[in-house]
Amino acid sequence: MVSEAARTLAVRCEGRANSLARKLSREVFESVPGYAELPPEIKDLEIAATVRHGVRLFLRGVAHPPADPDGYALFRERAARRAEEGVPLHLLLRTYALGVHGLWQVIREEARPDESGAVAELVDLLLRAQTDVVGVVTERYLAEREALAAERAADGTRLAHRLLDGGLGPEDVRHADVDLTGPLLVLALGAEPAAPTPPGGPVGHHRRLRGLRSALARIPGAATTALLAEEPEGGDLAGRAVVPGCAGVPTGLAAHLSEGYGAPLYVAAAHAPDPAGVPEAARTAAEIVRIARASGLPADRVHRLDGVLLEFHLSRPGPGSDSIAGLLDPVGHRPELLATLRSHLELRLDRRATAAALGVHPNTVDKRLARLTALTGLDLSSPRGTALALAAQLLRETRRPAHGARDGA
Known part of the structure; x- marks a missing residue:
């Protein structure tokens, strides 16, 4: 139960919601790294509106309970939008923490000397509300980022398959989100012939592919993230990949990808001068993997055609x-x-x-x-x-x- 004194103090504080929103969005939040670079319409409109909503939601919930059951909907919607725009999560959470501190200052300034009990009561409720809001915002933000990452990965996979299989026309290349001009490093990736089945069945398989995708995103010296075309479980290849703008083979590539995959990988490399040459380079790389495995060559290096010329011919x-x-x-x-x-x-x-x-x-x-x-x-x-x-x-x-x-x- 909320005391009458706390409700009365909350009503007085509500009148300062607009001025507090302006002060926070235009002055206080400027101390947060990265906030000053946000577009003015986000700071002056959306963030200010979110502050006003949060202040009123809390104070009205105290003064006129019960609180709005869907009051957090705006927080969720704004968290999703900030995630889509690429605003860092730490920036978002710091503004919420500063907003709570700003509201605490208003409560302290509005309170009379004989309302210390009401102040303590409101602060207790405010800290509890902060926990709920941070949880809601973080959960929605991370869910949106995960969905966006999955969407980008799916787009990259589709692009990789079309590029590797020769289904990408000149117009598609021009409109691709990835710069495909210049040399492209084409990789074929295969597990050792006697490699055990990943623990966990399909889940374990997908975990290995996720680790491989993460490793491909961090290839040493590569100018951009590699495009991975995953292959079905149990096949000769774990995947095929294209690294745009990579004229050479990065040092330590086989060890780097094997570590990400969680098991030794045969890595074969071929180069294509342009997107039109990728399908042939992919076929060559896949053959090199099969030859390296059949010949008993080790899976601790990147295999190239010049290293298996005789075997390739035979x-x-x-x-x-x-x-x-x-x-x-x-x-x-x-x-x-x-x-x-x-x-x-x-x-x-x-x-x-x-x-x-x-x-x-x-x-x-x-x-x-x-x-x-x-x-x-x-x-x-x-x-x-x-x-x-x-x-x-x-x-x-x-x-x-x-x-x-x-x-x-």
Whole structure:
């Protein structure tokens, strides 16, 4: 229950609502960093009106309870508008705190010496009301910012897919919110072949993509945020990305993106001189990821075409591709032989390095390779046999679905 003395004091204070609103919006709030840069119509009209509303809402709620149940609607609407305009949240909350202090000063000035009890009562109610208002304003502001961020992300995703898939015409490029002129760095991002499924199912998958998107927004040295086209869970790629205006590959990019993703990522890069060249660069980058994974290359660096030229050439489909890939069919049910072959080729036919990588004795490597030769006819001691084995492995690994059925036959 509010005392009669507190109600009487509230009525007297209400008469100063207009003058308090003018003073706060034109003088007091100027001390808040960033407030002076706001447009005059916001300061003199909207903010002043919000102050008047807040003062009257509080004082009338005290003088004539109950308070207006929808009195906070204006606060919510203005918080959403400030969020849309990009006004910092700290600026918004500081004006509300200063408004409460200004109202406290009015209460103190209007109170008579014998109204100390009424003053204490009003201050108690004012502090409680401040907690409610700050909560309402913060909640609505953050909700609006989150909605705006989601909308921008969706727009960026649509733009990325159209750009990567060749669906962006010259007119679209001219009207895009992102400057797409100049060189564009195109990335293909793939998880390690044996990477575990993210905990939490689809939620975990989306958390990783959110971390990846955040990392792409903070690429060292990049002039603008990258556009990410997310890929379905369980596919070869976690996503494809385009970094506008990036002529080189930023240092530490693979580690940076893997950290954001929360797991090692294969990162392949290709450059496009303009938007028209992005689809081809994206296809090349995606192939480089598949080749790097199939060849057992590490996921701790950015892979470029010049680093896998031979493998890229050998993995190109052609009239003899199925026959070459089929050379390894006789050992399709022997994963230890395939793993030994992959490591042996990756480590330049060094049997001791292969043994160390696999955690076996060098003699075991010799026995496995001899068995592979016996079953497939691929002689790794000859240049031709080595080249055939490399081509067969690459074609088999990069076209895994097509050969999976044959392995199980």
